[in-house]
Amino acid sequence: MPEHRVGTQEQFEAARQELLAEEKALTRRSDELARKRRELPWVPVEKDYGFETENGTRALADLFDGCSQLLVYHFMFGPPYEAGCPVCSSIADNLDPNAVHLRARDVTLICSSRAPLDKLLAYRERMGWSFGWVSTVGSDFHRDLGFLYTEDELRPFLEGDIPPTVSQMAEATGTDVLGYVTEGPGLSAYALYDDTVYRTYVTTARGLEPAMAYYGLLDRTSSGRHEEGEQTHWLRRHDEYGKS
Numbered sequence: 001m002p003e004h005r006v007g008t009q010e011q012f013e014a015a016r017q018e019l020l021a022e023e024k025a026l027t028r029r030s031d032e033l034a035r036k037r038r039e040l041p042w043v044p045v046e047k048d049y050g051f052e053t054e055n056g057t058r059a060l061a062d063l064f065d066g067c068s069q070l071l072v073y074h075f076m077f078g079p080p081y082e083a084g085c086p087v088c089s090s091i092a093d094n095l096d097p098n099a100v101h102l103r104a105r106d107v108t109l110i111c112s113s114r115a116p117l118d119k120l121l122a123y124r125e126r127m128g129w130s131f132g133w134v135s136t137v138g139s140d141f142h143r144d145l146g147f148l149y150t151e152d153e154l155r156p157f158l159e160g161d162i163p164p165t166v167s168q169m170a171e172a173t174g175t176d177v178l179g180y181v182t183e184g185p186g187l188s189a190y191a192l193y194d195d196t197v198y199r200t201y202v203t204t205a206r207g208l209e210p211a212m213a214y215y216g217l218l219d220r221t222s223s224g225r226h227e228e229g230e231q232t233h234w235l236r237r238h239d240e241y242g243k244s
Helices: 009-038 060-064 086-103 117-127 151-158 164-173 177-181 205-211 213-218
Strands: 050-053 056-059 069-074 107-113 132-135 186-193 196-203
Touching: 050 060, 056 060, 060 069, 060 107, 060 186, 069 086, 086 107, 086 117, 086 164, 086 205, 086 213, 117 132, 151 177, 164 177, 186 205, 196 205, 205 213
Parallel strands: 069 107, 107 132
Antiparallel strands: 050 056, 050 132, 069 186, 186 196
């Protein structure tokens, strides 16, 4: 007998109908939040950021690539990394096949990291992705958005008990804990109007979960995410599952 409440089909249907009402309410609330998100004030991007791309150095406006909207995933791949963050890699697995659908709705999707471009492109080839990836070497782009930290800012964290998952991810990227947590993940959105670039949205942490489709699917299984008490993170790069 499983260690879970067991009932009849009738009991399941009754409980499911109660849950469905709450799910529908959450959907309506989510729609309302999406509307408010779209109504945020646009902020002109006045700094001249430079990005290294496969086609040379480009400005932020050039990254729209013919679209009027741009989504940038700030991928944790710092200059000392030997490979991209496994969690960011799992997100990129979800982003990559959606890029073509976003472009159909006038949105260009790219990733941005601080590692040299040749490292990024080699890793992209390993992972089998095709989205555009730019390097911000010498640019304050990530820092200005709150996705890059100094050692002084990180000192309280570094002097405390480092979670095992952080050490695990640092090792997986080929750097130390400081090198790893100096970078931060995030998503930023932009609009191009009358030759002016506007920042329209920024999020990080659990705000990135819409790009982590596996969590939404796990939330619908009987065990859920089942991460409580785990000392290491279960996520791996997609070509590393099953390896010791």
